[in-house]
Amino acid sequence: MKKGTVYSWGSAIIIFIVLMIVTPTIPQSQAYHDFADQRSFLWIPNTLNVISNFPFLIIGLIGLVLCFFPGNYFRFSLRGERIGWTCFYAGVAAVAFGSSYYHLHPNDDTLLWDRLPMTIAFTSIMAIFVIERIDEHKGTYSIFPLLLAGLVSIFYWRFFDDLRPYAVVQFVPCIAIPLMAILLPPMYTHSTYWLWAAGFYLLAKVEEAADKPIYSWTHHIISGHSLKHLSAAMVPVFLTLMLAKRTVQTERTSLYKTWKISWARSKGKGSEEERFDHSYSNVAAEETR
Template identity: 75%
Template sequence: MRKRTATAWGVAILCFVVLMLVTPAIPQSQEYHNFADQREFLGIPNFLNVISNFPFLVVGVVGLVLCYYGNYFKLSLPGELFGWTFFFAGVAAVGFGSSYYHLEPNDARLVWDRLPMTVAFTSIIAIFIIERVDARKGTFSIIPLTLAGVVSILYWRFFDDLRPYAVIQFVPCIAIPLMAILLPPMYTHSTYWLWAAGFYILAKIEEAADVPIYNVTFHIMSGHTLKHLCAALVPVFLTLMLAKREVAEERVSLLQMWKVSWTKVKLNNANVETISCEYSGLTLYASSCKLNPMR
């Protein structure tokens, strides 16, 4: 197991080094700060982009309270409480950091927007390792992964290169759905992970379509505002999952469950076709008897 773990880390580091060597630097475009909706209301500039971060604060605080209130989430594995604390603290901090950034968008303030998001991303990866791979290794990975996220932000800020940050941000988008589908969970309600991943991807699409959405909605709401609201649904779904889940009686991956369900559907369809054929045969025989009453 140790050999496989070392190999996996070695491959990951090698891939990252190769990526840094063969790809050009990605500087922060200053056009990024030019959001579609820049309206001021109640003396607050970029009003909707600022207040749409409030759900992050609410969900983050609620999650932190439930983590420590009578073990409401039933966090039994070593390191789970630590990992989810990092996650919900990061989510709550997004409410402050992103609002601070949108009051006056620039690179210096963007650091405080991205930093808490990175803490949330990296803690989620550690939580997955705790739940589905090895609790001890996942617990020890929380701090290194968080530090890797912080370093990616500092690297961007000092060298104006977004490549490490892009890896930290987008790897979870691929890794979490794959791990949720392929690795058998310890708890029930694993599909909530897929809902959370789906809404995060939708949020990124809305972010990219900031101006078109603003125009389509007749300047009522921009894509970036919708991005905040959709992204806030990610911790909402994960909070619901924590509140509902129980320890699974049998550890079966979602892929295996889907295969079993598909097999049952195919068998049910086959049974329906067989019954239909038999019924048709009986009908034809009965009709034949009526036509030949002397037989």
């Protein structure tokens, strides 16, 4: 492993240790397991919260099949991409089982199996972004350490009743990925799909927080937590669409720069530059004698 990679990991570990020292522990609230919709249909406890996880299984399996589809369907061209996306889709498919198992009997023990596959998906996405936007070698080397960090955060929470490491693993990608998607030049086209995915994940978190109010607003038809599962499942849907549509970017330009140029053109600032750039395009070269 190169020195730069070692220094990056070393700095991240030091920052994490400092945060663990200066911040108080965050225990798991038992009120978290008190969901609004606790109805049972066909002898399935908390039915809608259980079956609303089914889309994760479908999109996860589709993604896994397409990762190894003949002809390189997803156009993988960087080292470690296939491994990273395979881990991501495996985590997504496993969410269907882990989250369903948890919602059958919501408690701290079953919650462990809900959070494990989600953590695999989070950390895989971070590694994929490093591969595509920063350095394919560093990103490839980071897959296993990131997965390990995610698993350690889960077991640390379960054994010490402290959510701080898990909060870092869950929320750092939520901040870092949209920022990197906007600021860093992409290797592939259709980069805006990352922002759509981030938007649906943000919507899912809002619906989770508004579980009971949404259940009341919909006259007990569906709860915020069930809607959260459906919105969160849209994240891998948009990422799969991105992978299916994308091609290698010929000119790597960040979304921020693209938006800035578009804004300037809409204000008329780019018209003069465009005329200057193309003013000699139709002038025939004089033949030398």
